[in-house]
Amino acid sequence: MSQPASPLPDRGPSGRRTAKGSLSSTAAKRVERPAPLRQVVYEALAELIINRTLEPGQHLVEADLAEYLGVSRQPVREALQRLQSEGWVDLRPAQGAFVHLPTDEEADQLLSVRGVLEAHSAKLAAGNAKPEDIRRLWELQQAGVDALHEEDTEGLVAANAALHAFITELSGNAVLAELIGLVDRRVRWYYTPIARPRGRDAWNEHDELIHAISDGDVDAAERIMAKHTERTRQAYHERPEAPRS
Template identity: 80%
Template sequence: MTQPVSPLPDRGPTGRRTAKGALSGTAARRVERPAPLRQVVYEALAELIVNRTLEPGQHLVEADLAEYLGVSRQPVREALQRLQTEGWVDLRPAQGAFVHLPTDEEADHLLGVRSVLEAYSARLAAGQAGPEDVKRLWELHHEGIEALADDDIEAVVAANSSLHAFVTELSGNSVLAEMIALVDRRVRWYYTPIARPRGHDAWHEHAQLIEAIAAKDPVVAEEIMTRHTERTRQAFHDRPREEPQS
């Protein structure tokens, strides 16, 4: 039987929160084989960044991450290099690896692209969705409302992603789906810190969107999705600012 990871100190010698501190309060997430180990470690670390277990600006220590995941330092090092290439991690000379701190400009670029893609997706979905599809949309909406009532932010973000993904699926456009999938993980990263303040407004907008899709009104569905994604972009700008840890 795998022994549990021992408690880890929350702060490094400079007083900043470290990966040890972030991970010590959560259950160890041992990676599984036979998938290529470097890929599994990459996915695990990316998800820890997206759900903000590892916070923007946070120092990442290879040894701590390797212990948490139950692997050697080599796949962790490879994963950090890949995450750096993709913009999730910053590698600083003589300092080490840090979770990237997103800028408003980066958010504008990505959320602007997402708005265009998802507005078109909603327009197409309104012309394609049948009664069973609409029923599934309401089920996903209910999951989000329940998660919001429970103040389960991780579940809220997951439900939001699932609902948007299903609208994309209903569009019937595989190229569009591939393009939206490319930005989905980063959208979830930006959405996590604003899921609570967006709260009921976001899910009310989702309800309006579902009603437009059910009415097979592509123009209204597109307009609602455009407003919805723009309000999400603005909420990210209005969030409390994240300060880099030094």
Template identity: 60%
Template sequence: MLSTGLPQGAVPKLERPGPLRERVYEALLELITTRALRPGQHLVESELAGHLGVSRQPVREALQRLNTDGWIDLRPAQGAFVHEPTEEEADQLLTVRTLLEAEAAGLAAAASGSAGIAELEALCATGERAVHDDDVDGAVAANAAFHDKVMELAGNTVLAELSAQVGRRVRWYYTPVARQRGKQSWIEHRELIDAIADRDAARAAAVMRTHTEHTRRTYHERAQT
């Protein structure tokens, strides 16, 4: 339940304009993907409405959609609970992520110019600072931005759309292992930048494949420690 409160600054502001149910959905999804609302946590309509400053109706509508999209589970006579992903679900999604992002890295190496490489270097520096400061949320956000930029530099719209479908779930799975991946993740990002700068598509794809596989294995290993 939310009676214990959410972390300071965790509740996102609802952007206007736009349908209220859509804005509530996006706000709740952000809280789930950042794990401010934890897997298995009981969600109470009235408490969520109070935190977001809205009535219960758009919260109810948002919860229905989140249930349809697999982010929460609606249990008869019990209520709504944040979905608890299984190891198999995580493995399948992170495997697909490897396929998509390895292809994107190869395309980015073939197409990127100096401006794109500079943007990757700036994002990498941001992530390295976050790790140094033990800012997990900052590191997670920088990691997502870095991978989004690689996908953008690939220049393939269909690939980007497919990646966007799994991007938020990747962030959801990455958050609990972000500190464990830590500095090594950004060393791998630097290796990827070097391959892209050298316009070596095969090496860029291989580096990205290894990088994303490290994250997949770390996610599974965290449950064994």
């Protein structure tokens, strides 16, 4: 008994496989699909955790989150499982889900690594920056100063992240950018409670850093960024709600 033909694509005149029943040129463009609901819910919950609308240690009730986001409980459940695998949420047997409560050791490890990566990023940026790049750095600096004057914590966090991200971009090192990108969200999470207390000092340090990058002084840029990120690490440990020994 002969076997049914396998549904392989047809081959064109060149011998290459083509879609069975050739498609017209007007049908060749793929329709962009919206992100799956579970991805949208994951991103929404992650951002609520990062900006501390959902605070460390807070109990996360699926039904409440589903109602807040206007979705069913299933994508919320899937999102919480993913957040748990990434260390943002703790799932406790018979108790439910809770926003992860970071230890000082976890913060210290991440902020220390971030300092090493960003110091090297600043050094490379100082060697690469063009006049238009410097203008953009000053624009980002002004956005942070404006947020500081308005006592806008969310704006401060966003401006700080944008400035550091642009310096990373100026480094021209794709591997470095990828590594810094891996810790960016968690850095924002740790930075949120200290953004305003750290505010004026942080943006004065940014000012000094931009001048070093503008001057092409790679050693100064590296040194200033290292000092800047170290002061941020110290400020996190000295924040008002930090546990006392």
